Amino acid sequence: MVGQAVPVPASTSERTSRFLRVGRVWVQPRYVVMLQGHGLTGFSSVFRFEGGERLDKPGLARWRERRRVVLTDLAGEPRTLYLKRYVRPPLGQQLRRIFSAGPRQSTAGREWRTTLALAEAGIPVSEPVAFGQETRAWFERRSFIVLEAAPGRSLESWLPVEWKRRAVGADFRRQRDLVLALARQVAALHAAGFVHRDLYTSHIFIQEATGGPPRFTFIDLQRVFRPRWRRSRWIVKDLAQLYYSTEAFASRSDRLRFWREYLRSAPERDRAQDLPARIERKAAWIGRHDRNARQRHRPGPAAPREAGGAG
Numbered sequence: 001m002v003g004q005a006v007p008v009p010a011s012t013s014e015r016t017s018r019f020l021r022v023g024r025v026w027v028q029p030r031y032v033v034m035l036q037g038h039g040l041t042g043f044s045s046v047f048r049f050e051g052g053e054r055l056d057k058p059g060l061a062r063w064r065e066r067r068r069v070v071l072t073d074l075a076g077e078p079r080t081l082y083l084k085r086y087v088r089p090p091l092g093q094q095l096r097r098i099f100s101a102g103p104r105q106s107t108a109g110r111e112w113r114t115t116l117a118l119a120e121a122g123i124p125v126s127e128p129v130a131f132g133q134e135t136r137a138w139f140e141r142r143s144f145i146v147l148e149a150a151p152g153r154s155l156e157s158w159l160p161v162e163w164k165r166r167a168v169g170a171d172f173r174r175q176r177d178l179v180l181a182l183a184r185q186v187a188a189l190h191a192a193g194f195v196h197r198d199l200y201t202s203h204i205f206i207q208e209a210t211g212g213p214p215r216f217t218f219i220d221l222q223r224v225f226r227p228r229w230r231r232s233r234w235i236v237k238d239l240a241q242l243y244y245s246t247e248a249f250a251s252r253s254d255r256l257r258f259w260r261e262y263l264r265s266a267p268e269r270d271r272a273q274d275l276p277a278r279i280e281r282k283a284a285w286i287g288r289h290d291r292n293a294r295q296r297h298r299p300g301p302a303a304p305r306e307a308g309g310a311g
Contacts, residue, residue: 025132026112034073035130035146043132046144047085063089068149080149081129084108087142094139100225106133106143107222114221115147121192124185124217126150150217152207156245159201163249178206179254181213183261186242189218191267195234197223200245235270240282244290247283 019026024043027035040046052069060066067083086107089097093107101110112131119125127148134141152158167175182204189196196203198220205217218224227234239262243255250258259276272278 023132024134025130027130028128031129034071034079038069038071040130043134046083046130046132046146047087047142049083052083061090061093063087063093082126082147082149083144084111084147085142085144086140089140097140098138103138104135106135106140108143108145109133111222112145114224118189118192118194118218118221118224121194123189123192123194124215125221126217126219147219150205150219151215152205152217155201155204155206158206159246159249165249165251175254176257178214179250179257180261182216183258184265185216186238187262187265187270190235190238190270191265193226194224195227195231195238196221196241197225197234197237199238199241201242202245204242232270232272232275236275236278236282239275239279240286243279243283244286247287 020029020032022042025046035041038051040049049067052067055066055068063086065085065087067085069081069083070078071081073079089107097105097107097110105113108131112128115125115128119128129146129148131143131145133143163175164171186199196218203218203220205219207215207217209215243250255276263271263275
C-alpha cells in the first residue's frame with residue numbers, strides 16, 4: 001500500500017498525526033511494508049485474502065467475516081492482527097447504519113472512527129492498522145478494518161483460571177487492585193461520554209503488570225456511541241452486562257468495592273445512589289433473557305450450554 005500521506009484532523013484522532021491514504025484505504029504508515037509483504041497491497045487484495053484463521057461463531061451473519069492473521073514484521077517478530085470484512089450488508093442493517101452513524105460511514109468505518117475517538121480520549125483500545133470502504137450513494141458495498149490484537153487475554157478466559165473466591169494475603173490484594181482498576185477504567189470510559197453496549201468480560205482484555213495495576217483494553221467497539229439522551233439507561237446496561245458476566249466469580253464484597261470505586265471515579269452526573277440496585281435488576285433481566293434464548297435455540301436433548309456473555 002503506497003500512497004500520499006494525508007493528515008487526519010485532530011478532532012478525529014490525535015493518537016497518530018498521519019495516515020497513508022491509498023485509494024479507498026487508510027493505513028498506519030508503520031504497517032505498510034509488513035502488509036505489502038503478505039500480499040495486502042490495496043483494497044481489492046484485502047477481500048481476496050484467504051490467509052489466517054477464520055473466526056466463525058453462532059449468530060454471526062453471513063455478510064460479516066472475521067479472521068485472525070499472524071504476520072511477520074521487519075524485525076522478524078510475529079504480529080497478530082484481526083481482519084473484519086463486511087460485504088453487501090442487508091437493507092435493514094444499511095438503514096440502521098445510515099440513521100445511527102450517517103450515510104457516508106460504513107460498518108467498518110464506524111468502528112475505525114470510534115476506535116480513534118476512544119484513543120484520543122485516553123481509553124485503551126486495540127491499535128488501528130488499516131481501514132477501507134466502498135460505497136455507492138448512501139449504500140455500503142464492502143468495507144474492512146484491521147486491528148492489532150489487544151495485549152493480554154480476555155477477562156472471560158482469565159477469570160476461571162486466575163480468580164479465587166476466598167483469596168487471602170497477596171492473592172486478596174491482587175484481586176482487590178484488579179477490581180479497583182477495572183472500576184476506574186469503566187468510569188473513565190463513561191466519563192469520556194461513551195457507552196460500550198456490549199460490556200461483557202469477553203470484550204475486556206487484561207494485561208497484568210509487575211509492580212503496578214493491571215491494564216484493561218476494550219475490544220469489539222462496533223456499538224460504542226455517545227448517548228445524547230437517557231444516558232443513565234445506557235450506563236446501567238453497561239454495568240449490568242459486566243455484573244452478569246462476572247456473577248460466577250465476584251463476591252458481594254467485590255461488587256461493593258467496585259461500586260464504591262466507580263462512584264468515586266465517575267463524574268458527578270453519573271453518581272446516582274440507586275445505581276447498584278438498578279444494575280442488579282438489569283443483570284437479573286439479562287440472565288433471564290439469556291437463559292430463555294438458550295432454551296429456544298437448544299437443538300434437542302443435548303447437554304445444556306454454559307451461560308456466557310455476548311461476544
